[in-house]
Amino acid sequence: MTRPLTRQQRLVDLAEYVLEAGAVPMRELAQQFEISRMTVYRDVAELERAGVVYLRQGEAVAGASSFTETTNAFRSTLNRDAKIAACRAVCRLLRPGSTVMLDDSSTALLLVPMLADLAPMTVITHSQAAANAVAAHPQLRLFVTGGRYRASFESFLGEATLSALRQVSADVCIMSVTAISQGIAYHPMEENVAVKRTMMRQADRSILIVDGSKFGHRATHRVADLSEFDHVVISGQVPPGEAAVLNEPNVMVIQG
Known part of the structure; x- marks a missing residue:
């Protein structure tokens, strides 16, 4: 059995998942990362504060500007x-x-x-x-x-x-x-x-x-x-x- 991701690792993976797709329904993110609805909203809120992902009408949307440096910064802290x-x-x-x-x-x-x-x-x-x-x-x-x-x-x-x-x-x-x-x-x-x-x-x-x-x-x-x-x-x-x-x-x- 594999261990669950740490929260920092999950934030990096979640951010890159949204970047690849452009926009992802919150329900899909919760299913993809096997987390609760409350947890996925907390994660997206943190990424939103960092300017990485934004919550729009029930979807997590990639930031309009590049957030490469932000995701790299996340990785480097792990x-x-x-x-x-x-x-x-x-x-x-x-x-x-x-x-x-x-x-x-x-x-x-x-x-x-x-x-x-x-x-x-x-x-x-x-x-x-x-x-x-x-x-x-x-x-x-x-x-x-x-x-x-x-x-x-x-x-x-x-x-x-x-x-x-x-x-x-x-x-x-x-x-x-x-x-x-x-x-x-x-x-x-x-x-x-x-x-x-x-x-x-x-x-x-x-x-x-x-x-x-x-x-x-x-x-x-x-x-x-x-x-x-x-x-x-x-x-x-x-x-x-x-x-x-x-x-x-x-x-x-x-x-x-």
């Missing part, structure tokens, strides 16, 4: 200390002069300033947010894939992005996922999964970086089995029901 600890552990696996692929996760974004300490280093990314962060460190070389820009993720996705990734290679790719259950990593968006899997194919090594709160949840699309990653870097507590798979010999776990 277990920040644990994510930073995991990033530090990842840095111990990297060597100066390497070429690194980063996905568009908030965890990978926290890694960028630490990569600057390992320069010279080349960073390949489809994330506009990560690209902006890398550009602030001139000692890092930057390659941005381009493609179709998706404001909700502040990143490039689609076939053009995949094509660009297939033309390059890296020493290591580093990514996070939305959920992990019984040794399988998941993400809710099919386009993001395609990028992550292409990155894994184009890199000599793959590192999954997650905090313990991701365990015990599922999302729509499978990214990979944990055993497909060369290292799984974890910070924070993993639920007892999920910990057994981490002890399997084909899963290389590093505690952040």
Whole structure:
């Protein structure tokens, strides 16, 4: 049985759900996130105060202006200390002069300033947010894939992005996922999964970086089995029901 989302995680997912649809009836949101009518109204009220989602005639409506920074801010508040600890552990696996692929996760974004300490280093990314962060460190070389820009993720996705990734290679790719259950990593968006899997194919090594709160949840699309990653870097507590798979010999776990 999967654990319920924390409220902060649910707010992020709810905001992105509304962004994708444009407008969603409150009844549908309550059903989608398996919460009460009272709870969904409280959630939308909080997102409305943040300027993310607005309540209009029984529907949650995406804000007219982009709220990319707001949703990214929500993500970055989730277990920040644990994510930073995991990033530090990842840095111990990297060597100066390497070429690194980063996905568009908030965890990978926290890694960028630490990569600057390992320069010279080349960073390949489809994330506009990560690209902006890398550009602030001139000692890092930057390659941005381009493609179709998706404001909700502040990143490039689609076939053009995949094509660009297939033309390059890296020493290591580093990514996070939305959920992990019984040794399988998941993400809710099919386009993001395609990028992550292409990155894994184009890199000599793959590192999954997650905090313990991701365990015990599922999302729509499978990214990979944990055993497909060369290292799984974890910070924070993993639920007892999920910990057994981490002890399997084909899963290389590093505690952040």
